[in-house]
Amino acid sequence: MNYDADELLARLADEYVLGTLRGRARSRFESLLGSNERARGQVRRAEDQWLALSLALPTVQPDAATWTSIAVRVGIPAASPAARSRPERTTWRVALAAAVAVCALGIAWFMSERTPAPTAVANLATTAGAPLWTVSTFDEDSRLQVAVTGTVQRETGRSYELWALPDGGAPVSLGLLPEDGQLGRDLTATQLAALRLSPKLAVSLEPSGGSRTGAPTGPVLYVAELQVNPAPS
Amino acid sequence: MSPEAATSPTDSATLEVLLRRCALQDRRAFEELYRAASPRLLACLLAILRRRDLADEALQETFVRIWHRANQFDGYRGRAAAWLVAIARYHAIDILRGNRSTVPLADAMAAVLDDPTAVHAFEVTESAMTDTALQRCLDGLTLEQRRCVVLAYSHGLSHEDISTQVASPLGTVKSWVRRGLQSLRRCMQP
Numbered sequence: 001m002n003y004d005a006d007e008l009l010a011r012l013a014d015e016y017v018l019g020t021l022r023g024r025a026r027s028r029f030e031s032l033l034g035s036n037e038r039a040r041g042q043v044r045r046a047e048d049q050w051l052a053l054s055l056a057l058p059t060v061q062p063d064a065a066t067w068t069s070i071a072v073r074v075g076i077p078a079a080s081p082a083a084r085s086r087p088e089r090t091t092w093r094v095a096l097a098a099a100v101a102v103c104a105l106g107i108a109w110f111m112s113e114r115t116p117a118p119t120a121v122a123n124l125a126t127t128a129g130a131p132l133w134t135v136s137t138f139d140e141d142s143r144l145q146v147a148v149t150g151t152v153q154r155e156t157g158r159s160y161e162l163w164a165l166p167d168g169g170a171p172v173s174l175g176l177l178p179e180d181g182q183l184g185r186d187l188t189a190t191q192l193a194a195l196r197l198s199p200k201l202a203v204s205l206e207p208s209g210g211s212r213t214g215a216p217t218g219p220v221l222y223v224a225e226l227q228v229n230p231a232p233s
Numbered sequence: 234m235s236p237e238a239a240t241s242p243t244d245s246a247t248l249e250v251l252l253r254r255c256a257l258q259d260r261r262a263f264e265e266l267y268r269a270a271s272p273r274l275l276a277c278l279l280a281i282l283r284r285r286d287l288a289d290e291a292l293q294e295t296f297v298r299i300w301h302r303a304n305q306f307d308g309y310r311g312r313a314a315a316w317l318v319a320i321a322r323y324h325a326i327d328i329l330r331g332n333r334s335t336v337p338l339a340d341a342m343a344a345v346l347d348d349p350t351a352v353h354a355f356e357v358t359e360s361a362m363t364d365t366a367l368q369r370c371l372d373g374l375t376l377e378q379r380r381c382v383v384l385a386y387s388h389g390l391s392h393e394d395i396s397t398q399v400a401s402p403l404g405t406v407k408s409w410v411r412r413g414l415q416s417l418r419r420c421m422q423p
Contacts, residue, residue: 010418011411011414011415014414014415014417014418015410015411015414017319017386018382018385018386018410018414019281019322019326019385019386019389019390019391020385020391020392020410022330022391023330026330044312044315046418047312047315047318047319048312048315049367049417049418049421050367050386051314051315051318051367052365052366052367052368053367053383053386053387054273054277054318054322055273055314055318057273057276057277057280057387058276059272059273059275059276060272060275060276060279060288061272061275062271062272062275062289062292063289066271066289066292066293067264067267067271069293070267070292070293070296070297070300071264073293073297074263074296074297074300074301076260076263076264219290219293219294220293221290
């Protein structure tokens, strides 16, 4: 390789690292990097040259939610000190006793007025606290209910997908979220099992129709605690 | 992490060890790496994307890429910080290329840049680089060259953006950038 070619590579690498090499020229240079060690060397040289300026920027602390979102996306179990022990059995017993008591008051009344309490509820909101969705799970019926509780920004060609984040396991999809209104959906045994181990739920932005890999692929936008057996509102 | 710590060899060595552990799918190392590097990478992303929501999303994507590419780090011995910063910056630049029109200059920054006498936009960051080779070499450039290359590097501005912001013709800006980079490269050569 002659001097001119080396000089050209150095110039391209400089503009690539600076960011002023744009459009197709940038794409072409990126392709060249895959096959040309000299080009890669020039890029490393330019990156090292500028590093001190990047390190001189005043640091900015990320929100706590950002780590949770990253952990979800790479399949690291949600960071909780210990697996949550859900008061499952007690809840069931109390619920059963209550149901029996109510039955004694009159089957007809029970059937018409029955509004089962959700097993767990998660309120998904923006980082500023604006409500978006309320997700309620009903273990007894293996059902999930979602209500839009605020203004959900429509993203053309993308879908919001809901995930259970089980302790010690990879995220499990709970399906797509509506942009308005509400919906109810039956849960599979896998989803139900994941929910019982999940201290939190997350929402990611996915290609239209949802993630094609079975794991979150887009940015995780919202994470909320799944509150077990919430007090009646 | 203080600026001194970030540039010290110890810190670079720590990042390198963490990256090697990430390559072995060590999740605890990944979390440590995140704690150590995320405030700096978020600063780089925010300087380029200029919107906190975009920068937060880009930080997520940056760390997902770091986790998946940690096994490719081996060829970059001794330059862990540069490797991490590069992943963040190239992602931010790609976002700018993809939706240029949706990312306006923040008003505050535009105001600074619109003032032809104001050079604070880059002096703020430059002032934190004490006695580095880069600082000394940047001092050797003309004011215009220096302003152009630092704006491009720190804030991801294209030739066109710089031309608008410094109110100079595009051709002139391109030539300032090219000559600035050339002088810088020669000055920084060991």
